[in-house]
Amino acid sequence: MGKFTEIGKKWQEKWDKYKVFKVDNNSKKEKCYVLEMFPYPSGKGLHVGHSRNYAIGDVYARFKRLKGFNVLYPMGFDAFGLPAENAAIKANVHPKEYTEKAVKNFTSQLKSLGNSYDWDREVRTCDVSYYKWNQWIFLKLFNAGLIERKEAPVNWCNSCGTVLANEQVEDGSCWKCHNEVEIKNLEQWFLKITDYADELLESIKELEGWPGKIKTMQENWIGRSEGTLVNFKLKDSEEEIQIFTTRPDTLWGVTYMVYAPEHPKVMELVEGTEYEDKVKKFVDNVALGDRYSRTDDDKEKMGMFIGRYGINPVNNEIIPIYIANFVLPDYGTGVVMAVPAHDQRDFEFAKKYNIPIKIVIEPEEYSLDAETMIKAYVEEGKIVNSDEKFNGSTNLEAIGGINHYLEELKIGEVTTQYKLRDWLISRQRYWGTPIPMIKCDECGYVPVDEEDLPVKLPLDVKFTGEGNPLLGSKEFVDVKCSKCGKDAKRETDTMDTFFDSSWYFLRYCNNKFEEGAFDRKDMDYWMPVDQYIGGAEHAVLHLLYARFFIKAFRDLKLLNFDEPFSKLFTQGMVYKDGAKMSKSEGNVVNQDDMVEKYGVDSVRVFLLGLAHPSKTVEWGDEGIEASFRFLSRVYGLKDKVKEESKDYEKHLESKINKLIKEVEENIEEFNYNIALIKIMEFVNYLSKIKGNVSLEIYNDAFKKFLVVFSCFAPHLCEELYEHHDEGYVSLAKWPEVIENKIDLSLEKEEDFISGIVSDVHAVLKLVKIEPKKIKLIVADSWKYELFKNFKEVGSRDMKEVMGKVLIEGREKEISKLVPSLIKKGIDEVLLEREKEVELLERNKRMLEKEFKLEVEVLEDDNGKALPLKPAIIIE
RNA sequence: GCGGGAGUGCCAGAGUCUGGAAAAUGGGUUGGACUCAAAAUCCAAUAGCUUAGUGCUUACGCAGGUUCAAAUCCUGUCUCCCGCACCA
Numbered sequence: 001m002g003k004f005t006e007i008g009k010k011w012q013e014k015w016d017k018y019k020v021f022k023v024d025n026n027s028k029k030e031k032c033y034v035l036e037m038f039p040y041p042s043g044k045g046l047h048v049g050h051s052r053n054y055a056i057g058d059v060y061a062r063f064k065r066l067k068g069f070n071v072l073y074p075m076g077f078d079a080f081g082l083p084a085e086n087a088a089i090k091a092n093v094h095p096k097e098y099t100e101k102a103v104k105n106f107t108s109q110l111k112s113l114g115n116s117y118d119w120d121r122e123v124r125t126c127d128v129s130y131y132k133w134n135q136w137i138f139l140k141l142f143n144a145g146l147i148e149r150k151e152a153p154v155n156w157c158n159s160c161g162t163v164l165a166n167e168q169v170e171d172g173s174c175w176k177c178h179n180e181v182e183i184k185n186l187e188q189w190f191l192k193i194t195d196y197a198d199e200l201l202e203s204i205k206e207l208e209g210w211p212g213k214i215k216t217m218q219e220n221w222i223g224r225s226e227g228t229l230v231n232f233k234l235k236d237s238e239e240e241i242q243i244f245t246t247r248p249d250t251l252w253g254v255t256y257m258v259y260a261p262e263h264p265k266v267m268e269l270v271e272g273t274e275y276e277d278k279v280k281k282f283v284d285n286v287a288l289g290d291r292y293s294r295t296d297d298d299k300e301k302m303g304m305f306i307g308r309y310g311i312n313p314v315n316n317e318i319i320p321i322y323i324a325n326f327v328l329p330d331y332g333t334g335v336v337m338a339v340p341a342h343d344q345r346d347f348e349f350a351k352k353y354n355i356p357i358k359i360v361i362e363p364e365e366y367s368l369d370a371e372t373m374i375k376a377y378v379e380e381g382k383i384v385n386s387d388e389k390f391n392g393s394t395n396l397e398a399i400g401g402i403n404h405y406l407e408e409l410k411i412g413e414v415t416t417q418y419k420l421r422d423w424l425i426s427r428q429r430y431w432g433t434p435i436p437m438i439k440c441d442e443c444g445y446v447p448v449d450e451e452d453l454p455v456k457l458p459l460d461v462k463f464t465g466e467g468n469p470l471l472g473s474k475e476f477v478d479v480k481c482s483k484c485g486k487d488a489k490r491e492t493d494t495m496d497t498f499f500d501s502s503w504y505f506l507r508y509c510n511n512k513f514e515e516g517a518f519d520r521k522d523m524d525y526w527m528p529v530d531q532y533i534g535g536a537e538h539a540v541l542h543l544l545y546a547r548f549f550i551k552a553f554r555d556l557k558l559l560n561f562d563e564p565f566s567k568l569f570t571q572g573m574v575y576k577d578g579a580k581m582s583k584s585e586g587n588v589v590n591q592d593d594m595v596e597k598y599g600v601d602s603v604r605v606f607l608l609g610l611a612h613p614s615k616t617v618e619w620g621d622e623g624i625e626a627s628f629r630f631l632s633r634v635y636g637l638k639d640k641v642k643e644e645s646k647d648y649e650k651h652l653e654s655k656i657n658k659l660i661k662e663v664e665e666n667i668e669e670f671n672y673n674i675a676l677i678k679i680m681e682f683v684n685y686l687s688k689i690k691g692n693v694s695l696e697i698y699n700d701a702f703k704k705f706l707v708v709f710s711c712f713a714p715h716l717c718e719e720l721y722e723h724h725d726e727g728y729v730s731l732a733k734w735p736e737v738i739e740n741k742i743d744l745s746l747e748k749e750e751d752f753i754s755g756i757v758s759d760v761h762a763v764l765k766l767v768k769i770e771p772k773k774i775k776l777i778v779a780d781s782w783k784y785e786l787f788k789n790f791k792e793v794g795s796r797d798m799k800e801v802m803g804k805v806l807i808e809g810r811e812k813e814i815s816k817l818v819p820s821l822i823k824k825g826i827d828e829v830l831l832e833r834e835k836e837v838e839l840l841e842r843n844k845r846m847l848e849k850e851f852k853l854e855v856e857v858l859e860d861d862n863g864k865a866l867p868l869k870p871a872i873i874i875e
Numbered sequence: 876g877c878g879g880g881a882g883u884g885c886c887a888g889a890g891u892c893u894g895g896a897a898a899a900u901g902g903g904u905u906g907g908a909c910u911c912a913a914a915a916u917c918c919a920a921u922a923g924c925u926u927a928g929u930g931c932u933u934a935c936g937c938a939g940g941u942u943c944a945a946a947u948c949c950u951g952u953c954u955c956c957c958g959c960a961c962c963a
Binding site: 212213216217219220221223225227243244245246247258301324325326327328331332335336337338339343344345346348417418419536539540609610611612615616617618620622623625626627629630632633636671673674676677678680681 | 876877878879880886887888889899900901902903915916956957958959960961962963
């Protein structure tokens with residue numbers, strides 16, 4: 001075990017034992033809630049990709065704590081879910097046992113990261129003490145009318161044996177097992193997230209601390225579009241067919257209508273006709289199978305005429321009705337009007353099935369010909385072949401008028417459509433929160449009384465792999481109706497685990513609270529979360545659901561804020577050998593191995609220093625070695641060194657203050673990589689000048705440095721801080737930046753001197769003799785004169801300087817010099833000769849030490865055409 | 876197709892918002908010092924030419940433009956990555 005591994009263990013034990021990071025709910029300090037998305041405790045354990053995620057949060061939490069905030073930084077486990085249950089079926093372990101083992105393993109791994117969590121606040125969603133409140137929330141939402149049971153086309157994953165929410169289907173496949181999803185019409189429990197579609201969309205604008213990417217994804221997912229519902233008549237019937245369109249200006253160009261094949265109305269329409277069998281076949285064989293196969297970029301449009309006709313309400317034209325695979329059953333009304341002339345999909349379909357194309361919008365410059373068109377005309381234009389009221393006007397401008405006209409005739413109404421669907425929350429699986437409902441033959445579905453909560457998940461069930469194990473548990477299923485008292489059956493579906501994770505961050509505020517899921521008082525103090533950290537993959541899952549929950553809770557007066565997460569940070573992934581780390585790829589770098597070998601601080605410094613935390617990085621073994629070496633160098637700085645001179649005191653004070661300032665700014669912006677670089681530069685400097693400052697100043701700077709660096713390498717810093725001060729560096733006060741100690745001209749001097757050093761080295765290398773003495777001669781040069789000229793101009797205004805330059809016709813020479821003048825100002829650039837001499841004198845001792853030779857500084861009044869830098873003479 | 880991001884040395888990656896001496900920092904490579912030796916550490920070099928130089932020439936995907944001055948701003952274009960996608 002390495003030195004750092006030992007130091008790590010030592011401090012982790014101390015932090016744990018003395019509950020150093022315990023947080024008080026009644027502090028007078030300003031609060032700061034820092035949170036990482038809690039993990040699902042899988043059996044696989046943590047790899048360095050996870051470590052990076054948690055390290056990002058810990059740096060921020062530690063920083064805020066040092067800055068004097070009362071920081072809530074908790075951790076917990078999203079412990080319900082399918083993998084545990086599948087393990088039960090496969091390996092014959094109970095999901096509870098599997099989960100407990102995984103949680104234990106995760107906890108020890110998380111602790112070995114040294115994150116400053118308050119472990120007393122841990123929550124596990126599979127504990128009764130947690131999921132009881134899931135049920136409590138369910139009842140609150142149910143009573144508020146936000147939960148309903150309804151039949152709808154839903155996504156069914158055969159391999160998971162359960163239904164899925166829309167958000168959990170990616171490219172037609174299950175997000176967990178990647179099995180292809182089927183569409184089934186089933187009765188299920190839905191959470192009416194669509195009631196909040198508008199607010200969820202509107203308030204995205206206010207999420208200033210969120211990445212634009214995530215906001216856009218949510219916007220697209222909610223997918224609001226303004227349009228018109230138009231009622232078409234069904235020929236030979238009193239019935240009407242309602243369609244949704246965003247283009248009422250093309251109503252006069254409708255030449256057919258299309259139903260989604262699986263639309264329930266379709267079979268009704270063809271019942272008893274010669275089309276019945278054909279339609280049935282089409283729906284079963286072609287349409288549904290094709291719905292989610294997105295292997296081809298342009299999927300072929302397939303459809304068929306169903307033998308029925310509709311009547312266009314604006315011109316009474318009789319138009320054929322089709323079914324086709326490009327119409328979605330659950331968007332709009334599941335039926336569309338088709339305008340082949342002005343919609344590309346409709347156009348392609350019409351061409352394929354020889355349906356007429358009617359032009360109703362034309363560009364100003366030329367006319368269209370339905371016969372020769374090769375694609376739909378979707379641009380702006382003037383209306384033609386329509387109602388005389390609208391012919392000739394610009395289509396976009398006419399939309400308002402057309403809508404008005406439709407509304408007057410009562411054949412249409414303006415409406416808003418969303419892509420967002422209600423959230424399907426029931427799952428036909430065991431390892432989740434039982435839905436607290438009872439089905440009574442008399443009373444229908446009845447909620448469990450609040451006093452009867454929790455509805456405990458029975459542990460004594462059989463896992464056969466067929467159906468929901470709860471169905472086989474008599475004690476669970478057989479129950480009395482909470483309304484009429486007669487025999488009834490308990491609901492055996494459990495909740496989607498995203499229900500659990502939609503409010504867990506509220507429970508952290510007081511995980512012992514017994515009178516409700518959370519205490520209003522704590523909500524007012526702690527919420528919203530100030531900084532949330534997690535993966536972008538949750539953009540339209542967890543992050544959307546949680547926003548919805550908070551808005552619903554607000555309307556139930558359970559709390560009083562609008563958004564759960566003020567700031568969101570989405571971290572990048574860690575790759576190895578060009579691929580995402582995963583067991584199947586066989587490229588997993590295990591956290592434990594790295595911690596054991598290099599110590600946890602090395603792992604942290606490496607993962608955070610590699611690139612900006614939001615970027616994907618590639619794990620490299622050389623990199624972690626480098627971090628390890630760097631920490632060793634820091635560790636070496638603890639050794640006391642004899643005080644030789646005090647030459648660098650001012651420099652050091654300037655440097656440390658600048659460092660504090662830069663690190664502070666960069667942590668705030670999550671530029672951890674830059675912050676670490678500044679720290680490395682400082683350490684290099686510190687080891688260079690050690691011995692040339694008084695111990696007092698050195699120790700003071702070093703102590704401040706330790707506080708700053710403790711965000712990144714807390715264990716090492718605790719260890720070193722112990723030699724300097726009492727208490728924990730983790731609980732120290734962030735050093736104040738003393739602005740007037742920051743002296744940039746000192747850095748200029750330093751550049752100047754290091755330039756001399758490197759020149760002398762070059763010369764020494766060249767002369768190949770054993771020199772006894774070095775003379776540095778400070779001399780004039782033409783550039784020196786030029787600077788002087790500028791000084792005489794006396795203006796720092798760029799244009800004036802440039803004017804002068806242009807007049808003298810010396811553009812080329814000047815253009816190289818002017819930038820530094822403008823950037824630094826004339827006075828700074830112009831290290832006057834006297835100053836140079838003084839500088840060299842001041843640094844003589846250091847130069848002598850460097851070269852192990854005597855150095856003499858001379859002024860040369862006769863110097864001509866010599867460099868601005870001193871000439872060097874080796875004797 | 877729509878939306879977002881990115882293209883800088885041998886590699887990773889700063890710099891772009893706010894134009895002003897391009898390449899911080901780390902890795903790698905080469906040379907040197909210290910070692911019996913290795914590791915570690917330290918020093919130097921690492922686009923080209925050149926030198927006792929704050930020298931010259933190239934150079935921030937490609938092509939243009941604005942400017943005294945462009946990696947940075949503008950226009951066009953190519954490539955890659957991510958998200959959404961038959962949404963009527």
